[in-house]
Amino acid sequence: GRVQVEGRGCLLKEIHLNVSDLGLGYRTSEELIFRYCSGPCIDAENNYDKILLNLSVSRKLDKDSPARTCCRPVAFDDDISFLDDSLEYHTLKKHSAKKCACV
Amino acid sequence: PALAKENNCLNAAKACNLNDTCKKYRSAYISPCTSRVSTAEVCNKRKCHKALRQFFDKVPAKHSYGMLYCSCPLGDQSACSERRRQTIVPACSYEDKEKPNCLTLQASCRTNYICRSRLADFFANCQPEPRSLSGCLKENYGDCLLSYSGLIGTVMTPNYLRSPKISVSPFCDCSSSGNSKEDCDRFADFFTDNACLRNAIQAFGNGTDVSVWNPMPP
Numbered sequence: 206g207r208v209q210v211e212g213r214g215c216l217l218k219e220i221h222l223n224v225s226d227l228g229l230g231y232r233t234s235e236e237l238i239f240r241y242c243s244g245p246c247i248d249a250e251n252n253y254d255k256i257l258l259n260l261s262v263s264r265k266l267d268k269d270s271p272a273r274t275c276c277r278p279v280a281f282d283d284d285i286s287f288l289d290d291s292l293e294y295h296t297l298k299k300h301s302a303k304k305c306a307c308v
Numbered sequence: 309p310a311l312a313k314e315n316n317c318l319n320a321a322k323a324c325n326l327n328d329t330c331k332k333y334r335s336a337y338i339s340p341c342t343s344r345v346s347t348a349e350v351c352n353k354r355k356c357h358k359a360l361r362q363f364f365d366k367v368p369a370k371h372s373y374g375m376l377y378c379s380c381p382l383g384d385q386s387a388c389s390e391r392r393r394q395t396i397v398p399a400c401s402y403e404d405k406e407k408p409n410c411l412t413l414q415a416s417c418r419t420n421y422i423c424r425s426r427l428a429d430f431f432a433n434c435q436p437e438p439r440s441l442s443g444c445l446k447e448n449y450g451d452c453l454l455s456y457s458g459l460i461g462t463v464m465t466p467n468y469l470r471s472p473k474i475s476v477s478p479f480c481d482c483s484s485s486g487n488s489k490e491d492c493d494r495f496a497d498f499f500t501d502n503a504c505l506r507n508a509i510q511a512f513g514n515g516t517d518v519s520v521w522n523p524m525p526p
Contacts (some may be wrong), residue, residue, distance in 0.1 A: 221326070234315075236322045237331075285331055286338035288321065290387075292394055294342045295336055 211307035214244035214255035217305045224287050231295060242305035246274040263292035278302035316513065317391040318428035320374035330371040330505045333363045341397035349402035361400055361422075361461035370445050370455075376457060379513025393468045398458055402467045410480035411492050423462035429455040429503055436504040452508040466499055474509055 219240040224233050234267045260266050281302035288294055318464050330411035337359035346350050364372050390452035396402060409415075417423040434452040444452060459466055460480075466476045476482040477499045482492035499505075 227403060234318055234322075235325060237325050281459055283328070283332040284335040284339065285325060286335035287325065292390055294338050294394075294397065296339050296342070 213248065215305050215307050216244045216248055217241075217251075217302060218243050227300075229297075231287070231289055232285050232291070233287050233289040237285055237287075238301070240282055240292060240301045240303065242276045242278050244305075245305035246276050250274050256302050274307045276305060277308050278304065279308065280304035281305045314390045315378060315380075317375065317378035317388045317395075320371070321391070324367075324371050324375060327371055330367050333359075333367050335424045337363045338397060341400040341413070351397075351409070353400060356397065357461040358398045359461075359467070360396060360465075362459060364457045372452060372457070373512055376460075377453065377509050377512040379510065388469075389420065389468065393470070396467055398467050401461070401465050404479055408480050408487055409492065410478065410496050411462060411485065411488055413480040414495060415479060420463065423459075423464055426455065426458040426462055427464055430459055431498065434498075434502060435506045436502055438503070442504070443507040448510050449508035452505060452513060455489070456505060456508075469500065474506050478485055 217239050217240055222237060222239050224235045226229055227239070236266055245266055250273065257266075257271055261270060280303040281299040282303045284296050285295045285300060286294055286300050324334055337356065340359050341351055343352070344350055378388070378392055380392060382444035414427070417427050426511055433446055433448070433455040433457075435445040436443055440447055440450065446452075456466065456476075464478045466478045469475045469477055477496065480496070482489060482496055485492040
């Protein structure tokens, strides 16, 4: 395939958290590994992104500010389940990144 | 000495979710075991049982046994033993609308190839022997724990009872046994009052029988 040299700064990182740290309102003492995408995508930008940048600098787009290349998950981790303090199970889908790219 | 606050069953669940394989297969059974399929059925029991069998097949004993056989201070009413009871999602995998007679349940197990062979393994490997130090005829706790966990996901799926000491049972009883009362009690007692199985579970929970999850080289 094609060698991809763009977006080298956009990486998969992970952090060990309590499920309650996620801020989703669950009361449980269970834990998880949360994986996320982070890093610059400047070297992956194309003419479209450069034009957007130029147009926003020259204020030709009125109030629009379209997003430029972002470091985002392109695949998600397996689901995770946990038991809460009232002995009820919960399953989270698409909660954690598996693969990252500049998109 | 372990602190009173220490919850071994919670610690085992934490360890599972930090391990990619255990996390994946845990959620792969909890999902079908907690998804309502219709107003009449709380879940698809067949799918729940299948995913539970996969969990115990695929996940290393260190993690799967860690959750199933975690030790709790005194059986009842603690957050620890309730969590241990919830390991197999009993509302779906265990409980039913009616509680059958144990011999009727055993007959239905015999009609299924997987259930029949796993029940035979369990009776062979967890046979009590009061004269042996281990409490077991075959002095191998690992084989007993393996064959007990093998029943999970069959119609004989056992679970912990709310009892002060470790006691397990499939979802059945010996009421309306008629002339077979003795046979039924003998069958039920093999689960509820089995010193071999109880010692095996306790040894794993206390970490005294290391060979269970770390088999000796041949």
